[in-house]
Amino acid sequence: MKKSISNVLAVIWFFGVFIWAFIIGLIRLFISIIPNVLRMIGTGYAVKSGGFVLCFVCAVVFFLTMIVPVFRKCYYKLPWLYPASIILLMNLFIFSIAEFIMEKGFSVMSVNRHVLTVFLVLIQIVVCRAVMSVYLKKYPLVLRASDRLE
């Protein structure tokens, strides 16, 4: 009985909350946040950023999924989802910062300011992605052969 209830809760969490945060985060990253950065470079006008809200919501949902044993079941059934969600969150965070810097830099129309902003954003993305790569190499998110799935 207890197991059935926990399974039902896990299914409700996965289909009702987790999968939406994951899909919306993934879609928004590729159709909103990254295009916003490119659009600002193309037009020279700032676009209101909204990446941090999404980043916050995804982080809370993924954190709860990792920490609550019942919600964690989706990671045991679909182990690839664990690295996918963490890497998605990392990329969301990196490009939200880039979008934020672009918005601030392009809110004033000045050539020097725009050049400096684009330069800063390029450095920020390269450095953050490098740090992310080093971190993931040192602490890989892979499921090892010896790992037991609960």
Added chain:
Amino acid sequence: MNNIKELTQEAPSNFQYVSSIKMPEEKKDTVGESAFTQRMIRKSGLVLAAGIVAGVLFIANDTGSVYEYNEEVQQAVDTRVSETLSVGTVIAEKDDGYIGADYDVTLSTDEEETTIQIWDYASEDGDYVQILADDQAVSEPFMLTNKPVTYTVPADGEIKIVGIRDGGDGITYGIYYESDGFIVYNGVEQGGTNTYTFTKE
């Protein structure tokens, strides 16, 4: 080279290679929480930290201005001026395409300069304006947001607000003259100009 040759020569004919060597195997975890779960729990702190940082940055960047209808707001929409609403008040949900007027303003100050505050009184839709004082640029063209920005301008002269870019449905803004304690809710089209002629009392 000689040593290798000697070793090769000395090796027995029934010499066995790798098959006899056992590689150390990772110990299979069987009790308590699995290593996978433990790693996941350890990393959860990092995920929470990223969420907190994102939340803090969002709050820091948010102007907190929201449209709230009340009688004072409606009066400001009707008359386009207000002495009671606070600076930065949002009086419309979205830009209403209002094309405003020029104003002659008598300031009650002895100072040579005064400050003005300017903000977008509707949604932040990417409207850009530039401020000129006696045809000299006071600022670079900048994006209007719900958060007021302050500029120092001459207390005696012509202040122009030039519409640089319309983010949609007109460029709408609120302007507050500090010396007068007065807000004007005005609008300008892209390429258009609103002129405020300041004179001292």
